Amino acid sequence: MRDSKPVHNETHLGRIPLFDDLPGEEIQQLAKVSKTLVLEKCGTLFRTGETCPGLHVVMYGQVKVAFSSTQGSEKVVDILQAGQSFGEAELLLDEPYRAHAQALGDTLVLQIAKTAILDLIARNPGFAHKLLNGMSRRLHDLMVDLEGYTLHTGAARVLTFLLREASAQEPCNESAVVRLSAPKGVIASRLNLSPEYFSRTLHHLSEQGYFAIHGRDIHIDSVSRLQLSLA
Template sequence: MRHECPPCLSPADAATPLPAAARTFDIPTERICQLLATAPLFDGLAQGEIARFARGVREIKAARGEILFHRGDACSGFHLILTGQIKLAFVSAAGNEKVVEILHPGQTFGEAVMFMDTPYVVMAQALADSTLLHIAKQVVFDEMERDPVFCRKLIAGLSRRLHHLIADVENYSLRSGRDRIVGYLLREVDDDNPAGSRVAIRLRTSKATIASRLNLTQEHFSRILHDLIEAGLIEVAGRTIRIPDLARLRASLD
């Protein structure tokens, strides 16, 4: 059962239906402002400026596996992830899935579709119990007309997303599956680890989802992991991957 948030929604926003999986809760305007202030998109905005968004914000709880929206659903705003993990994916008529992005707290999604005023082209699913904020598009449009700095932040965010997608095309087209996996593992390592140190990382989602994100079949993904294990570059125990020598793994990309 869904509950709208009267103090936080304009009449127009309140009439907008939520996805079936979403559950919204009454939350004070002050708390909404505090949550928004933690997001990079709203960094630098004064408290009063952030408060203007509160009337168009819903807090959404999604359990692991729940669908936030399907391809073809209408877009009424964009989402900001507070906790959890969200997967964006294409799903074919036969049920085959291609993961486009795996998103984490602090990231947003849905802005481009919101501006284009078209239905969603992907589905969004919670990979873990998640909490999100949904920001209504009319509130965003009103603030864009009022504040050019906020406009530039939105454009910068969309530009970073585009750059990221171009990098994906480059990886899929020019890099081997092995290099894609090694690159993914290295991105999961904290930057402050010494070059030759032994480190352990915990995969934040299933290997099948990561394989799809890297444009690999599960079988190919598993074979490459086995090859890396045989080469002594990694050790695998479930979702935990240990890297005996970080510098050696990095050098394997050369």
């Protein structure tokens, strides 16, 4: 993890959904108070228990956020893609992180100083509203996850995951090729399954004819058939 000077971050920041209707001078101000973090594969962004130095925004690459148990096992909570921000709740509450975050590949993250964010909230109602929407989205997604973990089976979670990926990667197509954006073990943990059971479930479902597995590519013939199997 190395720091570098904030060169040309304005242009990048301006494209992030959270900031994209902020006036130019605000963006410049943000860029001035943010640090650029370059992470290589497995590089740590933050650890459990650390206090939150600012808002993290993934510029490119992927970051996995996970809990770690005392026995060394870990549970992936989220896989952040480029454009996503993280740590709003901890920032606003001044609570230490419950989870740790690690880059899944070469990744670039901006860290925006806390005061700048608080400032924006106080001065710019539009920004506050956008932040509220972002947190609502996260809260909502977390509820969906929770529902899955507590009252759906492993297979159902796998199917829902594939369907969501399919509609994100190839919207409104009857057939789709879903490319798993992370190692299967990471996806498994994200779905709260052991790698072994995830593999078995995936192969079992493919034997039922729901899709074909080619490495990290899942070929789905009939998206609507998957949908039906969940109802």
